[in-house]
Amino acid sequence: MRFVLPKGRLFKGSLEILRKAGVELKPPENRELIVKNGKYELLLARSFDVPVYVEHGVDVGIAGSDVVEERESDVLIPLELPFGKCRLSLAMPAESLTEIEDMEGFRIATKYPNIARKFFERRGVDVEVIKLHGSIELAPKIGIADAIVDIVETGNTLRANGLVEVEKIMDVSALLLVNRVSQKVKFEEINRLVLKLKEAGRNDV
Amino acid sequence: MRKDLFSESGRLADITKYLRRTFELWGYREVFLPAVEEFSGNLRKGTKFAYNNGFYVIKPDLTSQILANLKEPRRMKLYYISEVLNGGIRGKWQAGVEFIGGKDVQMQVEVLLTAITSLEALGIEDFYIDVGSLKVWENSMEGIEEFRGEVFEALTRRNFEIIERLPISEEKKEELWRLFNFRGKRCGYGKLNEIVDAVDDERVFIDFGTIRPLPYYRDIIFEIYSPRLGKPLGGGGEYTFKGTDAFGFAFDLNALSKLFDGRKMEKSRKKVSGDLREAYRLARELVKLGIPVEVGE
Numbered sequence: 357m358r359f360v361l362p363k364g365r366l367f368k369g370s371l372e373i374l375r376k377a378g379v380e381l382k383p384p385e386n387r388e389l390i391v392k393n394g395k396y397e398l399l400l401a402r403s404f405d406v407p408v409y410v411e412h413g414v415d416v417g418i419a420g421s422d423v424v425e426e427r428e429s430d431v432l433i434p435l436e437l438p439f440g441k442c443r444l445s446l447a448m449p450a451e452s453l454t455e456i457e458d459m460e461g462f463r464i465a466t467k468y469p470n471i472a473r474k475f476f477e478r479r480g481v482d483v484e485v486i487k488l489h490g491s492i493e494l495a496p497k498i499g500i501a502d503a504i505v506d507i508v509e510t511g512n513t514l515r516a517n518g519l520v521e522v523e524k525i526m527d528v529s530a531l532l533l534v535n536r537v538s539q540k541v542k543f544e545e546i547n548r549l550v551l552k553l554k555e556a557g558r559n560d561v
Numbered sequence: 562m563r564k565d566l567f568s569e570s571g572r573l574a575d576i577t578k579y580l581r582r583t584f585e586l587w588g589y590r591e592v593f594l595p596a597v598e599e600f601s602g603n604l605r606k607g608t609k610f611a612y613n614n615g616f617y618v619i620k621p622d623l624t625s626q627i628l629a630n631l632k633e634p635r636r637m638k639l640y641y642i643s644e645v646l647n648g649g650i651r652g653k654w655q656a657g658v659e660f661i662g663g664k665d666v667q668m669q670v671e672v673l674l675t676a677i678t679s680l681e682a683l684g685i686e687d688f689y690i691d692v693g694s695l696k697v698w699e700n701s702m703e704g705i706e707e708f709r710g711e712v713f714e715a716l717t718r719r720n721f722e723i724i725e726r727l728p729i730s731e732e733k734k735e736e737l738w739r740l741f742n743f744r745g746k747r748c749g750y751g752k753l754n755e756i757v758d759a760v761d762d763e764r765v766f767i768d769f770g771t772i773r774p775l776p777y778y779r780d781i782i783f784e785i786y787s788p789r790l791g792k793p794l795g796g797g798g799e800y801t802f803k804g805t806d807a808f809g810f811a812f813d814l815n816a817l818s819k820l821f822d823g824r825k826m827e828k829s830r831k832k833v834s835g836d837l838r839e840a841y842r843l844a845r846e847l848v849k850l851g852i853p854v855e856v857g858e
Contacts, residue, residue: 413791432719539719540691540768541788543744554722 357396357538357545360410360417362403366530369439370418376556377549404467407431407533415538416549422507422528426468432534434550438557440530444471447519448503449496456523459483459503465495466505475505475525493517572818573654577642579682580656580812587675589640589658594626603629608646620646624777624800624809627659634805636662642814657795657811661802666752668808669781669799670759676785676795676810677762685787685820688794689764692757692783693771695798697750701740705729712737716772743769756781773798783810792816830855 359381361370367383374381381398384391391398401409406419407429418437422444446464448454454462459476462483466472469487476483486501493513495501507528508514508521532553539546581591598604600616607621623641631637639659646652658675660668673690680688698716702709708727715723724737747754748767757765773782773796782798794817797810831847833840834857847854 411792434719435722436720534719535791536793537786537788537791539770540689540786547742 357416357542357549358399358414359396360399360401360406360414362406362419362423363400364403366403366418366420366440367400369437369530373437373439373553373556374418376559377552379549410533410535413535413537415535415542416546417533418530419533420528421531422468422471422526424531424533425526426470428470429533430536432536432539433531434534435532435553435557437530437532437553440528442507442509442528444468444505444525444528445508446475446503446505446522446525447508447514448522449518450520451518452502453520453522454502456481462502463500464503464505465492465501467492468505471525472505493519572821572823573814575823576683576814576817576821577656580642580679581640583679583682584640584656584658584675587638587658587671587678589638589660589675592627592639592641594623594630594641594643596620598626598629601629606645606647608648608650620644620652623655623657623811624659628777628800628802631661631802634662634803634807638663654814655795655811656814657797657809659807659809661807662805663808665806666755666759668806669756672797672808672810673756673760673765673783676797676812677760677764679812680785680794680817683817683821684825685794685817687789688785688787689766690762690783690785691744691766691768691771692753692781693767693769694750694753694780695772695778695782696780697740697748697753697769698772701737705733713772716741716770719770740769743767753781781808785810785812787820790816790819794820829853832857 361367371381371383379396380393381396382391382393384400389400399409399414403419404423404427406417407424407427410417410431411429420440424433456479459481463486464472464483465486465488467488469485472485488495492504492506495504496519497517504519505525511521514521532550534546596619598618598621600609600618603625604618605622605625607618609616609618620643622645623643627639640657642656644652644654658672660672676690702712708729711723711727715721721738721741724734745767746757753767757767771782771784773784777800778798779801780799784796785794787794793813795810795812797808799806799808801807830853832855833844840856844854844856
């Protein structure tokens with residue numbers, strides 16, 4: 357069975373919960389991106405690419421609900437996992453706080469253009485969304501955006517950059533993703549894994 | 562401009578040649594649909610645009626486009642090969658059939674066999690077809706109708722936790738869990754048993770976890786997949802048009818092209834050589850008999 361896990365904040369938690377479910381995956385020792393361990397194969401990918409790998413044939417993956425929502429990949433999501441909890445929020449500089457309904461024409465910097473666009477569409481506000489790949493908090497500071505849509509864990513990064521959380525867009529958690537065809541072809545194996553992960557998750561809470 | 566459009570086109574030409582032949586052998590006629598339709602809420606997918614104060618859709622979903630163009634239902638067997646857009650400028654190539662106004666069960670059996678023989682014609686033998694039923698799920702919703710949305714979300718995501726969180730009886734959860742994981746050759750639904758019996762192919766299974774969340778499907782739905790590819794090869798289902806039953810499916814041509822081995826198919830082509838007049842006389846006879854031929858230089 358092939359697993360794809362995200363490099364970054366969910367990696368450790370993913371390895372840990374899989375280990376508790378009886379799937380021992382070895383983290384890579386150097387810069388390799390594929391590690392084999394007995395009948396398992398581990399692929400390491402950028403968090404935003406995990407749903408895409410699963411959609412296109414990797415059996416199982418773990419990704420945040422933020423990236424799953426953003427990529428809109430056609431994958432099965434049998435479980436919410438008990439780690440990686442945070443929120444995706446709209447934030448803006450404390451000195452220019454504005455009601456969402458008054459943000460018409462604002463520039464919004466984000467790694468999540470789809471989610472941001474849908475959020476403002478639902479509120480009937482027309483904004484310009486700028487896609488950035490990192491350090492989103494910089495954008496309002498140097499004046500290329502009026503607000504940002506980004507992950508908030510403790511709020512420290514926002515505060516350090518003079519930003520205030522205006523509204524939570526969604527709660528984020530790690531999700532188990534399964535390829536549609538693998539669910540059929542490896543029916544028993546995947547069902548067993550889901551049950552074990554569920555059990556491991558319950559014991560963690 | 563697309564990268565290597567002509568090689569992609571060559572592969573599609575090879576595949577659609579076999580599909581066209583199989584669809585026609587089963588009595589389907591090709592339907593030629595316009596690339597642009599006036600916007601209507603019944604059209605699914607496609608890319609919308611405005612022109613001269615009107616709203617239009619380019620290359621919508623074919624089943625919805627056929628139904629939008631059909632004034633009155635009548636018995637028809639149609640097939641199409643077309644690109645379908647989904648909001649963008651790059652689409653997916655699909656080939657599919659629609660059997661409208663056929664007899665219940667017989668129509669389903671024939672369409673499933675059309676799918677099976679089409680794949681066999683392409684030399685693709687290692688596939689499975691999972692057949693499910695929306696009616697079975699609708700019936701299981703008795704007494705918990707207000708949670709229909711949650712149950713279907715659970716099915717689409719294959720996430721039973723959504724059902725576990727519902728304030729419904731343990732017996733109901735148990736019943737839904739059994740359906741969720743049911744996969745076999747016989748079930749408690751006579752119509753499905755009859756279809757699977759008549760199709761009589763070891764690669765066809767009943768699987769209630771198979772759900773295709775398209776609004777027009779009414780009961781029997783199916784998905785075709787191969788262990789060699791991580792994406793479904795296609796799928797289809799049963800729908801009703803103005804009270805008339807219909808059943809259809811579509812293949813994802815990109816998925817088929819990943820499994821199709823053109824070289825294997827070319828081996829069946831008869832090679833003819835020698836005296837030009839004699840070689841072409843023989844080639845002409847072979848073509849008349851429907852045998853692929855190549856005259857050597």
